[in-house]
Amino acid sequence: xxxxxxxxxxxxxxxxxxxxxxxxxxxxxxxxxxxxxxxxxxxxxxxxxxxxxxxxxxxxxxxxxxxxxxxxxxxxxxxxxxxxxxxxxxxxxxxxxxxxxxxxxxxxxxxxxxxxxxxxxxxxxxxxxxxxxxxxxxxxxxxxxxxxxxxxxxxxxxxxxxxxxxxxxxxxxxxxxxxxxxx
Numbered sequence: 001x002x003x004x005x006x007x008x009x010x011x012x013x014x015x016x017x018x019x020x021x022x023x024x025x026x027x028x029x030x031x032x033x034x035x036x037x038x039x040x041x042x043x044x045x046x047x048x049x050x051x052x053x054x055x056x057x058x059x060x061x062x063x064x065x066x067x068x069x070x071x072x073x074x075x076x077x078x079x080x081x082x083x084x085x086x087x088x089x090x091x092x093x094x095x096x097x098x099x100x101x102x103x104x105x106x107x108x109x110x111x112x113x114x115x116x117x118x119x120x121x122x123x124x125x126x127x128x129x130x131x132x133x134x135x136x137x138x139x140x141x142x143x144x145x146x147x148x149x150x151x152x153x154x155x156x157x158x159x160x161x162x163x164x165x166x167x168x169x170x171x172x173x174x175x176x177x178x179x180x181x182x183x
Contacts, residue, residue: 001054002145003064007083008073010045011124013132016159017071018049020136024146024154025053033058046077053145069143072096073114073131078104094142096131099180109180112138117172121165133159133166137174148174 004021008014015036022034030053037048050064065086072078075097087093093104096114114134124130133155140148152167159166 001052001058001060002069003067004051004069004071005064005067006049006051006071006073007077007080008047008049008131009077010047011128011130012073013130014047014049014073017073017132017136018051020132020151020154020158021139021146022051022053023158024136024140024150025051027150027153028146030055031057033060037063046074046080046082048082067091069094069139069145071135071139073135075115092143094135094139095180096135108182110138110142111178111180112173112176114138114169114173117169117176120172121162121169123162123165123169134169134173137170137172138177140170141174141177142179 006014006017018034022032026032032053034051052058066088068091070093072083072095077083078095092108095111097111098113114131115129117134118124118129118131119126136151137148140146140151151170155166155170156163
């Protein structure tokens with residue numbers, strides 16, 4: 001089983017990112033779970049979403065405590081304990097940031113400037129870019145767990161507004177991934 005934790009702030013699309021990723025994995029024949037975790041105050045507050053998948057049915061029903069992959073949508077969260085909690089050797093971290101974070105030097109780490117990509121494609125507002133699709137293309141390339149075409153098909157099936165812009169953001173992030181550390 002592979003487990004993925006997505007950290008962001010309310011309004012960035014962490015929940016939608018988990019849903020799109022789960023649908024892309026499902027389309028490739030995998031068993032999946034995707035679920036959010038947030039409090040009552042969501043806009044701007046830290047949120048997390050979880051995705052787990054396997055080749056067989058998943059009976060586990062709990063949060064993800066030791067993820068195989070962590071995706072960080074908001075660079076201000078990169079150095080928080082919530083993101084670092086439970087990371088084990090072998091974990092891979094994808095950051096939405098122009099540069100890396102020293103906190104993750106002992107992990108396989110990559111970055112993509114998903115905020116700039118989202119703004120370039122008019123996804124969200126300058127103060128709050130919606131980076132969910134802009135990070136998923138980079139994740140497909142970074143992880144090798146899901147095909148880019150499957151992510152695009154899931155975006156087209158689930159995201160009803162600005163489909164062309166969202167697909168363009170997926171492709172741009174795939175092409176813009178930067179490896180920052182190989183653990």
